[in-house]
Amino acid sequence: MLLFLEIVFWLSLGVVVYSYLIYPALLTFFARLFGRPVKHCDNYLPEVGVLVPAYNEEKVVARKIENILSMDYPPEKISVWVGSDCSDDETDEIVRSIKDPRVHFWRSSERGGKTGIVNNLAPLVTSDIILLTDANTMHRRDCLREMVKSFADPSVGGVAGHIEHKIALGSENAETVYRNFESYQKVLEGRLHSTISAFGGSYAIRKNLFQPIPKNAYSNDDVLIPMNIIRQGYRIVYDMDAIAEEDMTDTVSSEFQRRVRIGAGNFQSFFWLLDFFNPARGWPWFCYISHKVTRWFSPLFIVLCFVSCLMMAVFSDLSMYKFIFSCGMIFSISGLLYHQIPLKISRHIFYFFAMNLALLLGLIRYTGGIRSAVWKRTER
Numbered sequence: 001m002l003l004f005l006e007i008v009f010w011l012s013l014g015v016v017v018y019s020y021l022i023y024p025a026l027l028t029f030f031a032r033l034f035g036r037p038v039k040h041c042d043n044y045l046p047e048v049g050v051l052v053p054a055y056n057e058e059k060v061v062a063r064k065i066e067n068i069l070s071m072d073y074p075p076e077k078i079s080v081w082v083g084s085d086c087s088d089d090e091t092d093e094i095v096r097s098i099k100d101p102r103v104h105f106w107r108s109s110e111r112g113g114k115t116g117i118v119n120n121l122a123p124l125v126t127s128d129i130i131l132l133t134d135a136n137t138m139h140r141r142d143c144l145r146e147m148v149k150s151f152a153d154p155s156v157g158g159v160a161g162h163i164e165h166k167i168a169l170g171s172e173n174a175e176t177v178y179r180n181f182e183s184y185q186k187v188l189e190g191r192l193h194s195t196i197s198a199f200g201g202s203y204a205i206r207k208n209l210f211q212p213i214p215k216n217a218y219s220n221d222d223v224l225i226p227m228n229i230i231r232q233g234y235r236i237v238y239d240m241d242a243i244a245e246e247d248m249t250d251t252v253s254s255e256f257q258r259r260v261r262i263g264a265g266n267f268q269s270f271f272w273l274l275d276f277f278n279p280a281r282g283w284p285w286f287c288y289i290s291h292k293v294t295r296w297f298s299p300l301f302i303v304l305c306f307v308s309c310l311m312m313a314v315f316s317d318l319s320m321y322k323f324i325f326s327c328g329m330i331f332s333i334s335g336l337l338y339h340q341i342p343l344k345i346s347r348h349i350f351y352f353f354a355m356n357l358a359l360l361l362g363l364i365r366y367t368g369g370i371r372s373a374v375w376k377r378t379e380r
Contacts, residue, residue, distance in 0.1 A: 002316055005308045009321075012305035019294035024181075026290075027188045034283075035191035038237050041152035047077045048144060048204070049127035053117035054095075055085040057135035062094050064135050065103060072141045079104065081125050083117035085374075086110065113373030114200075118221055119212040130207050132221070137163065137201035139244045147204050147242035157234025158205040158226055160186060160198035161242035176248075177348060178355070183240065185291060190237035193283035194230050196276075196292060197223040202244040205229060214272065218370045220265035223292075227273055230284050259355055263362020266296045268370055299360040 050068050054061055061082065068080050082095045084107040095105045106121050122130055129151060131144065143161060150159045162183055165176050179199075186195035200222035209232055213224040226236045248255070275281075276288045309328065312321040334341065335349030 002312065005312050005316075008304055009308040009312065012301040012308065015294055015301045016298050016305065019290070019298055023290040023294070024185055027185060027192075027287075031188040031191040035188075036193070038150050038156060038190075038235070039153040040149040042145075042149060044148060044152035045074055045077060045145070046129050046148060046151060047079075047127040048073070048129045048131055048148065049079045049081055049125035049207075050131045050133060051118065051121055051125060052080065052082045052133055052135055053085060053114045053121075054082055054087060054091050054135045055111075056087050056089045056091060058087075058090040058094060060135050061091050062098070064138070065095070065098060067138045069100070069102065070141070071139060071144050073144045075102070077127075078102065078144070079125075079127060081106070081121055083121040084108065085112060085114070085117055111372075111374045112215065113218070114221060115213060115215065115217045115373035118225075119215070122207070122210050122212075125207060128207055129204050130210065131202070131204040132200070132225070133244070134201040134246075137244045137246050139202065143202070143242050143244055147239055150237050150239060151204075151206070153235075155235050156237055157209045157229040157232065158198070158203060158236040159242065160190075160195055160226070160236060160238045161202035161204070161244055162238070162240045163199045163201050164243060164245050165248040166245055178351070183238065186238035187240060189283075189287045189291070190235070192287065194226070194236040194287070195238045196227060196230065196236070196284055196288045198226055198236070198238075201246055202242070206234075209234060216268075216370050216373050218265040218268055218373050219261045220269045223266070223269045224272065227269075227276070227288075230281075231275075256354065256358055259358035260361045260365060263296075263359040264365040264370060265362075266292070266359070267363050267366040270296060296359065299356040299363070302356060303360075 052061075052064060057064070065080055065082070069075070069078065071078070079102045081104045084092050084095070084105070086108055092105070092107060095103065104124075106124065108116055108120065112120075118132065129148060131147070133139070147159050147161055150156045163179065165179060186197075189195040203222060203226070205225060206229075209229045210225070211228045213221060213228070217224055229236060270293065273288065276285055279285050306328070309321055309325045312318070313325040331349065332353070334343070334346045335353050338346040338350035
């Protein structure tokens with residue numbers, strides 16, 4: 001029994017360490033050794049249709065449209081496509097009141113979430129490139145020019161943009177650190193072949209490569225749409241210079257339910273992407289297993305690691321496991337007591353455990369069944 005517990009402990013710990021430390025190090029090495037540059041062209045300016053799903057976005061939708069149309073891009077080559085998911089505030093009226101032929105409006109007959117809007121509206125977009133974005137995401141003036149440069153390379157099927165979060169001073173939310181960590185990995189994955197997901201608020205694809213995703217796809221379009229493009233033999237690259245901004249909530253608790261929803265969508269995606277377990281897919285296989293699968297299942301391995309170490313600390317004669325368990329408890333308690341002991345390291349430990357708990361609850365939500373892509377928006 002003790003031998004079994006040892007195997008479970010070291011295997012579980014190894015998976016978590018691999019996901020957060022070893023994989024990024026391997027990625028850095030492999031990207032330098034095997035990286036494939038993307039051909040950019042500053043003068044490549046295709047027509048771009050910006051697709052904006054909206055549900056009760058009356059506070060930001062006018063500013064969003066103005067933000068798109070004011071970008072540094074040829075005016076005749078940019079259009080806005082707003083899809084309303086049965087909004088019951090003033091969103092529809094605000095969009096309809098904008099008398100610009102470049103602004104197009106479509107209203108769903110029934111709620112279908114972001115998935116329903118994207119599946120129905122993307123085929124209607126008349127441009128070669130579709131930029132998918134959220135109503136609360138604001139792009140910098142040069143964002144679109146930077147993003148489309150990579151499409152001059154015929155091997156590129158999609159470009160993920162970089163999102164910076166605007167968080168109030170003194171906020172306890174460590175999302176920015178997580179996003180920077182993710183961005184670093186996405187850049188390197190794109191150099192190898194493809195980043196296997198985007199940030200949902202800003203990513204562009206070739207329209208002819210768009211494939212509808214399942215109707216009940218739940219908060220995971222930014223994984224499924226890029227992966228569908230990779231399936232077709234194209235690359236998804238990450239552009240740190242294509243910058244957009246989003247406001248973030250000030251507390252982890254206000255973001256927690258959003259993370260639970262994302263977690264449920266992640267596990268849903270897992271069963272739709274089983275073909276990426278095939279090593280014949282090359283670098284996308286390596287990146288998907290190492291970056292996504294190990295990360296999604298980390299909460300289970302953390303629980304196994306804790307339980308197995310606890311049992312060995314109690315029943316084993318080896319003092320090593322008592323020491324490891326004691327260190328682990330100090331590490332965990334420092335995070336749990338972040339509000340009482342507001343150290344910077346405690347904030348990151350608190351965030352790490354909170355987000356893994358959200359993933360675990362997301363798994364529970366997924367096992368309960370996801371029948372609809374509809375959710376309640378997070379206030380920011």
